[in-house]
């Protein structure tokens with residue numbers, strides 16, 4: 001290995017440049033920081049040996065082969081929203097340039113390239129009166145989201161995004177490009193539906209679309225002081241709504257430097273809803289919340305392309321430190337825990353505590369997918385911002401305290417999309433990754449990993465080690 005003073009591995013870079021059409025960027029390159037830094041800035045310091053800006057599936061396969069020959073790991077980045085493990089010394093394949101989307105309206109299918117974001121699919125499907133199982137942010141990558149499970153605004157009615165994946169083309173650790181579907185490899189398809197990027201780089205995926213044109217959706221916001229009564233109303237309301245209604249309640253208390261990012265000085269309790277039924281029906285359902293007199297009410301009929309306006313997630317990069325927990329129901333005891341963690345009188349340090357209503361189709365066990373957590377009624381997702389080492393330590397301490405308080409209420413581990421950044425220690429990433437699956441499914445995934453990636457080349461993720 002010959003390294004330049006700037007740290008570039010010259011032989012690796014020239015081998016990649018010989019085989020790849022897209023740009024290959026090493027640590028000496030002026031664009032290195034632009035292409036290596038993920039959306040989630042907690043991994044801002046990651047130092048891959050090379051970044052390959054893939055222009056095609058063949059580029060991805062070539063990059064994997066070059067890395068394999070040198071015993072290097074391979075990481076994947078579409079947007080970096082789900083970056084959880086620094087890919088130091090690895091070949092980072094950026095799929096950001098691969099955003100093609102093709103819609104087959106008759107078969108209600110979208111074929112998406114590896115770097116497509118939800119906004120690309122929403123825009124392409126909308127003219128056909130169809131929608132994908134997109135989540136809160138249209139800027140999140142379709143495949144990263146889908147491989148990790150994928151709770152959508154439409155999921156209580158139509159299921160997990162992972163279960164809408166009907167086929168994928170995938171570069172495996174041997175550098176081969178293979179098509180995976182129910183006919184060619186049902187076992188690998190089962191694993192792709194929930195086990196993240198552990199089995200290779202997906203270069204394109206085929207996803208089911210659903211007949212949805214409009215949504216009655218938006219947010220009701222109240223000052224944080226009203227959190228106890230709003231949480232109690234939410235508990236009762238979620239017990240009565242049909243599968244057409246998805247919702248998330250968020251307790252938000254932003255630090256002063258971020259307070260302009262949300263209304264009501266960044267201190268609010270917000271109920272975000274998405275109802276698939278027409279406004280006349282949905283309005284009546286929302287009446288109990290409107291009767292509480294929200295300070296802000298943005299709920300209205302919107303198109304599926306406006307879906308990102310429900311939650312208004314940050315478009316710009318953020319240093320998010322999150323940790324999800326699955327609970328069976330919203331009992332009064334659990335509500336007390338949530339209020340103690342992020343209610344009006346809680347100590348500062350945990351800007352966002354979200355309660356996502358699951359159930360509906362999400363509660364139906366699917367033999368076709370490895371995603372766990374069917375028994376959960378709600379996902380509690382605690383999110384801090386690692387704004388410097390001192391605040392990061394405060395956030396970690398809050399996360400730890402909350403984990404202990406939530407323990408009596410949890411029912412299994414959250415799916416990969418909500419595990420958060422990799423940590424060491426007692427409840428580190430390996431334990432959380434294992435807990436995301438049913439024990440027998442985890443054993444099945446390990447066997448598949450041994451067969452497809454025995455050297456654990458794809459390990460910069462919530463890793464299923466081939467052990």
Ligand SMILES: Cc1cc2nc3c(=O)[nH]c(=O)nc-3n(C[C@H](O)[C@H](O)[C@H](O)COP(=O)(O)OP(=O)(O)OC[C@H]3O[C@@H](n4cnc5c(N)ncnc54)[C@H](O)[C@@H]3O)c2cc1C
Nearest residue numbers: 078079080081082083135136141144145150151197202461
């Ligand atoms: C603001 C925000 C909103 C979110 N909302 C939701 C939500 O509503 N519902 C939900 O379920 N999740 C949600 N998430 C979680 C999100 O789905 C995950 O973080 C997901 O991993 C992001 O995928 P990405 O491709 O954008 O990110 P990236 O960081 O680019 O990728 C994340 C990981 O996915 C894997 N991956 C990505 N592309 C490929 C590929 N082509 N082949 C193989 N592996 C790949 C890799 O392991 C990669 O490290 C949200 C996250 C954020 C930050």
